[in-house]
Amino acid sequence: MRATQILISDRRLQRRVRRLAEAIAADFAGGEVVVVGLLNGSFVFVADLVRQLHGRRLPLIVDFMTVASYGAGRRPSGRVRLLRDLSVGIRGRRVLLVDDIVDTGRTLQRVQAVLRRRQPAVLKTCVLLDKPARRAADCRVDYVGFTSPDEFVTGYGLDYAGRCREQPFVSVLPQ
Ligand code: IMP
Numbered sequence: 001m002r003a004t005q006i007l008i009s010d011r012r013l014q015r016r017v018r019r020l021a022e023a024i025a026a027d028f029a030g031g032e033v034v035v036v037g038l039l040n041g042s043f044v045f046v047a048d049l050v051r052q053l054h055g056r057r058l059p060l061i062v063d064f065m066t067v068a069s070y071g072a073g074r075r076p077s078g079r080v081r082l083l084r085d086l087s088v089g090i091r092g093r094r095v096l097l098v099d100d101i102v103d104t105g106r107t108l109q110r111v112q113a114v115l116r117r118r119q120p121a122v123l124k125t126c127v128l129l130d131k132p133a134r135r136a137a138d139c140r141v142d143y144v145g146f147t148s149p150d151e152f153v154t155g156y157g158l159d160y161a162g163r164c165r166e167q168p169f170v171s172v173l174p175q
């Protein structure tokens with residue numbers, strides 16, 4: 001077995017999440033925000049991000065949507081299925097959509113279209129990682145934590161066939 005190659009350490013993740021929270025709090029100042037996390041991948045990022053948003057005079061509603069874009073492997077299936085919808089309405093509300101990574105962009109494109117139809121007052125998107133080399137669909141991302149190399153990465157919520165989500169760091173999956 002090859003040693004785990006750490007791409008982003010726990011410390012760098014925490015520092016960057018704090019900076020993202022500062023930027024988001026500045027942009028959204030003055031009212032409530034509905035944070036929409038995409039499950040399963042975003043659960044760790046959302047948990048850290050909302051705690052960094054606490055105390056910044058930004059009342060939050062935190063909710064989740066479950067989508068599936070992958071089969072069990074490293075390649076996206078190309079289809080995005082909505083498995084579980086939000087439990088709150090977002091019409092006229094200010095929404096921050098949060099996902100773990102934007103890869104081809106198909107997931108965010110699809111989810112943004114679904115949310116936009118519900119007529120939120122504001123819809124912004126935040127991802128921890130961006131893999132620009134693989135973009136195939138048009139989607140708008142307002143906040144990016146880190147740019148990722150074109151490798152399959154795991155940890156901090158990101159999985160390989162359901163595994164490795166619990167790693168407190170992001171690493172490159174060995175070939
Ligand atoms: P997209 O629709 O191709 O942008 O893919 C988005 C989804 O694929 C993300 O929400 C992740 O769940 C998953 N994904 C994309 N790249 C990776 C990766 O390198 N590791 C783990 N999951 C990934």
Ligand code: MG
Nearest residue numbers: 040041042100
């Ligand atoms: Mg995901």
